[in-house]
Structures are given as C-alpha cells and as structure tokens.
Amino acid sequence: xxxxxxxxxxxxxxxxxxxxLSCSPISGHRSVSWYQQTPGQGLQxxxxxFSETQRNKGNFPGRFSGRQFSNSRSEMNVSTxxxxxxxxxxxxxxxxxxxxxxxxxxPGTRLLVL
Amino acid sequence: xxxVTQSPEAxxxxxxxxxxxxxxxxxxxxxxxxxxxxxxxxxxxxxxxxYSAGEEKEKERLKATLTKKESFxxxxxxxxxxxxxxxxxxxxxxxxxxxxxxxGGTRVLVKP
Numbered sequence: 001x002x003x004x005x006x007x008x009x010x011x012x013x014x015x016x017x018x019x020x021l022s023c024s025p026i027s028g029h030r031s032v033s034w035y036q037q038t039p040g041q042g043l044q045x046x047x048x049x050f051s052e053t054q055r056n057k058g059n060f061p062g063r064f065s066g067r068q069f070s071n072s073r074s075e076m077n078v079s080t081x082x083x084x085x086x087x088x089x090x091x092x093x094x095x096x097x098x099x100x101x102x103x104x105x106x107p108g109t110r111l112l113v114l
Numbered sequence: 115x116x117x118v119t120q121s122p123e124a125x126x127x128x129x130x131x132x133x134x135x136x137x138x139x140x141x142x143x144x145x146x147x148x149x150x151x152x153x154x155x156x157x158x159x160x161x162x163x164x165y166s167a168g169e170e171k172e173k174e175r176l177k178a179t180l181t182k183k184e185s186f187x188x189x190x191x192x193x194x195x196x197x198x199x200x201x202x203x204x205x206x207x208x209x210x211x212x213x214x215x216x217x218g219g220t221r222v223l224v225k226p
Contacts, residue, residue, distance in 0.1 A: 090158070
C-alpha cells in the first residue's frame with residue numbers, strides 16, 4: 001500500500017500571504033489529522049477530519065483551517081501568515097473507525113515564512 | 115490537560131551499549147500509547163502501540179513496556195542506524211477522535 005503523501009514538500013511564503021497544503025491518506029483510511037512541528041513547541045495537534053467532518057480541534061487560531069473531500073484527501077489552509085508559522089506540517093491518517101488506532105504520518109511539508 | 119514528558123532529552127550511546135528511554139504521562143483515561151521514530155527532515159515512523167499496563171512489544175532491538183504512569187523504550191545493543199529522535203504520544207479515552215498528545219522526544223545518537 002502506498003503511504004501518506006503530502007504536497008508540496010517545501011514552501012517559502014512571505015508574511016501576510018496564505019498557503020494551502022494537501023494530504024492524501026493511505027487508501028481506505030477515512031481519518032486525517034494535521035500536526036505542526038517546531039523546535040520550540042514540538043508536535044502539536046491542529047485538527048482531525050473524518051468523513052468530511054472536523055472531529056476534533058487543537059488550540060490554534062482561526063487562521064488555521066482545513067477540510068476533507070469525499071475521497072478522504074484533506075487540505076489545510078493558513079491565512080495571513082506570520083513568521084511563527086514556519087514549521088514542518090505533518091499529516092497522519094488512520095482508518096478512523098474506532099479510537100486507539102495507529103496513525104501513519106506523511107513526510108511533511110516544510111513551510112518557511114519570511 | 116493531557117501531558118507527556120520524555121527523558122532524557124538527548125542520549126549518546128556507544129554501539130552495543132543498551133539503554134532505556136522514559137515517557138511519563140498524565141491523561142484522563144488512556145486509550146493508547148504510541149512510540150514513533152523520526153529521522154531528520156522526515157515524518158514520524160510508527161514503532162509500537164500499547165493499550166494497557168503490563169503490555170510489552172518488541173521489534174528487532176527495541177522493546178516497549180507500559181505501566182499506569184509511564185512507558186519505557188529499551189534499546190538493546192544499539193547500532194548507528196538506531197540514531198533518531200524517539201517520540202512518545204498518548205491518546206485519551208475521553209478525547210473525540212484520534213488526537214495525539216506528544217512528548218518532546220529523546221534524541222538518540224549511537225556512535226560506532
């Protein structure tokens with residue numbers, strides 16, 4: 001089975017711009033979660049989508065949003081970028097049917113905000 | 115609030131020198147505890163899931179154990195290719211969905 005894929009792998013943006021990141025889960029997986037990883041804060045949960053509905057949300061400002069499509073692919077959007085948004089954005093997928101499932105991570109999108 | 119603390123932050127080992135990594139957690143009912151390995155510039159790679167105290171899992175030179183308050187990742191006779199950051203995460207039974215709360219990780223360097 002192909003793993004989780006994320007595009008693009010690298011992005012450079014300037015403050016005030018917006019960005020959209022994409023994630024394709026493992027075939028058959030219906031849950032997609034997004035995480036932000038920074039050297040100072042580590043890995044932090046952004047939100048999770050299951051069957052096109054947001055099922056859980058972390059403590060991030062409203063500038064961070066996401067959506068999921070009927071084929072389970074997911075996108076996250078960050079509007080009005082700030083320097084502190086520079087991070088590795090990771091997407092993880094699981095079947096989503098029950099709790100306690102293993103999540104499999106993609107390679108991440110490295111975002112640099114200048 | 116769920117909390118995960120990993121220690122030590124960094125570990126330097128000689129090849130063949132066994133050691134253990136600690137993951138202490140506070141969670142409102144544990145649904146699962148997960149160990150991942152992360153290489154620089156890559157996404158976390160799944161290693162183990164533990165669900166209940168007393169459970170143990172092994173894979174090659176790695177063995178994970180779980181108690182009601184902490185988990186250990188034992189590395190036996192490590193090789194240089196075991197160098198990575200090891201991440202521990204918990205999922206709370208009261209949390210909706212699959213939200214994981216991560217510890218800060220332990221950076222392991224194995225020298226030949």
